[in-house]
Amino acid sequence: MSDRIIAACDGAAKGNPGPAAWAWVIADAAGTPERWEAGPLGRATNNVGELTALQRLLEALDPGTSVEVRMDSQYAMKAVTQWLPAWKRNGWKTSSGQPVANRELVERIDLLLAERDVTFRYVPAHREDGDHLNAIADQAASDAALSQRAAGTALGDADMPQPAPARSTPARGKAGASGRRTTAGAAGAGAAPTRGQRAIKAKFPGTCPCGRTYAAGESITNNGKRWGHPDCATATPA
Numbered sequence: 001m002s003d004r005i006i007a008a009c010d011g012a013a014k015g016n017p018g019p020a021a022w023a024w025v026i027a028d029a030a031g032t033p034e035r036w037e038a039g040p041l042g043r044a045t046n047n048v049g050e051l052t053a054l055q056r057l058l059e060a061l062d063p064g065t066s067v068e069v070r071m072d073s074q075y076a077m078k079a080v081t082q083w084l085p086a087w088k089r090n091g092w093k094t095s096s097g098q099p100v101a102n103r104e105l106v107e108r109i110d111l112l113l114a115e116r117d118v119t120f121r122y123v124p125a126h127r128e129d130g131d132h133l134n135a136i137a138d139q140a141a142s143d144a145a146l147s148q149r150a151a152g153t154a155l156g157d158a159d160m161p162q163p164a165p166a167r168s169t170p171a172r173g174k175a176g177a178s179g180r181r182t183t184a185g186a187a188g189a190g191a192a193p194t195r196g197q198r199a200i201k202a203k204f205p206g207t208c209p210c211g212r213t214y215a216a217g218e219s220i221t222n223n224g225k226r227w228g229h230p231d232c233a234t235a236t237p238a
Contacts, residue, residue, distance in 0.1 A: 003029060004029060004067060004119075005029055005066070005067050006026075006031050006133060007025065007026045007027065007057055007061070007069050007133070008024065008070040008131065008133035008134040008136070009024040009053035009056070009057040009137050010022075010024075010049075010053055010071070010125075010134060010137040010141045011051070011141055012046065012141035012144070014145050014146065016046050016207050016213075017043050017045045017048075019040075019043060019145050019146065020041040020042070020043065020044035020046070020048060020049045020145050021039060021041055021141045021142075021143075021144030022038065022041060022049050022050075023039075023053055023138075024036065024038075024053055025136045025140070026057070026061070027133055031132070033136060035153045035154050036136065036140060036154065036163075037056065037140075037150070037151070037152030037153070037155065038140040038141055038151050039056065040145070040150065046207075047073075047075055047076070047101070048105070049141065049145075051076050051079065051105040052105060053076075053137070054071070054076055054109055055108055055109050058113065059112065060154060063115040063116060064117070065116050065117065067116065067117070068119045069120050070121045070131050070133055070134050071120065071121075071122060071123070072122070072124060072134055072138070074122060074214075074215065075213055077120050078215075079102075080110065080113065081120060084110060087106070125138060136162055136165055139163035139165040140162070140163045143163055199219045199220065199221045200219070200220060200221075201217055201219060202214055202217060202218050202227070206228075208220075214229060
């Protein structure tokens, strides 16, 4: 049996920026949750929450640990698996010549990844058939963003109940691809839009009503008020 454990992490910002937090959950090789932690960030962006969640998760794992990390943030995954080598070559500048946002977090994650055997897996958020561990991390981050208080069994209370996630979007397709830290690691278009909605490729980065960002080139759908992820067209904003 593989000794690779499974973990998930997520960030949340109530507003972007707004009250923000991070959270992670670690399970055994069978996917049974064993411990979790969430912490506040004050006022921050969703991207800061996502990257901080990954940083804190990796810090909670011993060097040499073999782990599959499940995330619903394509930005955070691509930042450390796809864009990072080019950023280093370009002196921490983007392809447009701008300074890389959240550089300190990305650099810290890069060092932590070098000491751990990490595989990333993208999982869609807010889905009835979604990943259970990611849903726990999502709810823990959301709760901590609202309360601005730390919580979790990792703080010493082994009997603290894990957050009960609430999924609001019916199943429409399957989760995306997986990858190592040196590959893209994220899924492509994801689920198809609901009937009557037309997905297009975003010309510019933006923020979905769920609170998470989307990148230029990603599929987005108009939910009647704003553009966002097709999976979030009918979801309650996080």
